[in-house]
Amino acid sequence: MTFDDLDDDLRLAFAEYERALMANDVPALDAAFADGPRTLRGDSSDVLVGHDAIAAFRAGRGGAPARTLLQVHTRSLGPDARVIVAQTRRADGMCGIQTQVWERSGGRWAITVAHVSAAPTPVATPTSPDDPIWRVAPGPEPLARGGDGPLTNPRVAVKDLFAVAGQAIGAGNPVWLSEAPIESRHAAAVEALLAAGADVTGIAHTDELAFSLSGSNAHYGDTPNPVAPQCLSGGSSSGPAAAVAAGLADIGLGTDTAGSIRVPASYCGLYGLRTTHGVIDRTGLVGLAPSFDSVGLLTRDAGLLARAGAALLPPQSVEPITRVVVAAELVELLDPAARESFRAAVQALTLCGAASGTVLPPPVPGALTYPDSGGLDAVFTAFRTVQTAQAWDTHGELLTAHPDALSPEIAARFHAGRDIDSATRQSAQRLLDAMRAELLRSLPPGTVLALPSTSSAAPRRDTDPALLESVRQKTLRLTCLASLAGLPALSIPAVRADTRPIGLCLVAAPGQDHSLLAFASAQTDPL
Structure with a gap:
């Protein structure tokens, strides 16, 4: 996967345009458009013809709404012409498409044709009260009310693996629930969110003993996917993900052993953080595989994710992200129909800081080093x-x-x-230890590995079981890397396959959770 069709000069010109647009720097915006009578700028209501008409419109507009870049697609029209199609999201929830033709003359790139449009962000489909989201449904009062803290009472959907005082842990299995005691204390992670001001609104379903990635439980049914109603929600943090995606909760508290935060985040169009293994106290949590179990969070926006992360995570040094690496063999696991969208999302991620003048270098294509010939x-x-x-x-x-x-x-x-x-187990562990060492070498502070969160968008519920297993196997090959090395991984809802979301996952060095959260907040939230 290459990113070289946006050459350095055009990349800088596009970034300067973005900076000027957000700053309402009218002289710089005038300079970005080609001089002359044939330059065009259109929107849903009018077409302006000529540089002078465009400049007059801009001078009287008073600035453009704050927005962030989601995807940047580029196509070559010849040696001195490129088309750039950028998808954006505004702070008011409007999504936009910005199409520009850039032409180079006298060694300088300028816009000769531009068109902009905007539409409301699609709204998640409401869920039915009968949908299996909750094992303990919300009532008139929270199950546990938070104190005074920085989170100002967001609603938390707790995965049914964490202890909530006064309730039993069900772990997605009726036999387990029948033998489970009533908990006298909250799990450590639940307690931390309560102390920060959050309320526990309900206990949400999990896949059976958290050993699945589908969001389908043989005992309780398929958890709904509010953004793709005919599709799976992803597991095993399926209940919290569905609750957050449907707007029934603001924060989902879950776990990630082999992708159980990243997969439902990808399928349901959410932000999802798998934290560095071991940095969050797992007291009061029913685990699956202790070497890989990590606490995770799900939200609809990056800002709240960062605030919730601050409530759970210990203090860490924050290293600015300055380098994004993409491994071709990982992108090849993604559904071919979504690879161009992934490429455009990574490109946008490095350009999102244009408004503040902090453009990153282009994404770096690379390959992972494996300690085994297999x-x-x-x-x-x-x-x-x-x-x-x-x-x-x-x-x-x-x-x-x-x-x-x-x-x-x-x-x-x-x-x-x-x-x-x-x-066999010891041999496997040696290979994992060697792979972890390779990943640590390739991810110094400031570098992130960008890869698809899942191998496809959410599969339909009626997908053939053999095909579903193939999707699962490819997805696990993507998710296992962060899990085996205990690394933090952040899924951002930036990739699309037709109308369904797919996560763009960023993996960083151990203890760089806050760095990932700061990067996502700065790069993916509207200004």
Whole structure:
């Protein structure tokens, strides 16, 4: 995947245009448009012909609304002509498309044709009260009310793996729930959000024992996807994701072992943060595979995600993101129909700071180094070996005591872990340790790896099981890298496949959670 059709001079010219537009720098905007009578600028109501007419319109407009870049597409029209189509989002929720033809004359790029349009952001489909989002539904009063703090009472949907005082943990399984005690204390992560001022509004469903990425639970049903109603919501933090996407909660508190925050964030068009492994206290949490389990958050906007992250995360040094790396072999796992959208989203990410004058260098194409000749497939196999073995260590007692407690699909995953011998497990762990070292070397502070959060948009609920398993396997190859290395990973809703969202995932060095959150807040929220 290359990014060289936006050469350095044009990249700087486009960035200067964005800066001038947000600053209402009329002389700079006039200079960005080609002089002469044939320059065009159109919108939904009129076409202005000639540089003088465009300049007069701009002088009387009083500035353009604040907005952020979501995608930047480029096409060559010849050696000295390019078309740039940029998708934007304004602070008032309007989405825009900006199409420009840039031509180079005398060594200088200028706009010769421009068209802008805007439309409201699509609204999520309301959910039915009967939809299986909640295991403990919201009532007139919160399940737990927050104190005075910086979060100012956002509603939190808690994944049914965390202890909430006065409630039992259900873990997505009726047998587990029937034997679970009533909790006397909140989980540490729940307590931290309450202390920051958030309210726990309800306990949301999880996939069975968190060992799935689909958002489908054999005991409770398919959690709805409010932004793609005929599609899966993604798991295992399916309930919190659906609650947030539907506007029934503001923050989803979940977990991510092999992608269980990033996948539902991708499918439901949310921001989702998997935190650095071990930085957030997991007391009061039902885990799956302790070496990989991490606490995570889901929100509809980057600003709230950063504030919620500040409530949970310990203090960390914040390193400015200055380099975005893209590995071609990871992008190839993405549905071909979405690869151009991914490319445009990464391009936009490096240009989003144009309004403040902090444009990043172009994305850097690269390739990961694997410590085994089997490449990514061998690393993924090692990850699944260790994960399933740890999952059996964690929950094997339940399956032994209640052989029919789990659905056949989930039970088979646990039994695969039961049958792994110690030599195989140790060999797999050595490969994971070597891969972690390679990832740490390639991700110094200030560098992020950009990759698709999932291999496709949310599959339809009626997708053929064999095809669904293929999608799952490709997605796990993308998500396992951050998990096996304990790295923070942030999913941003920036990629599209037809009308459905796909996340753009940024993976950073351990302990750079705040750096990712600061970058997302600055780059993806409207000014």
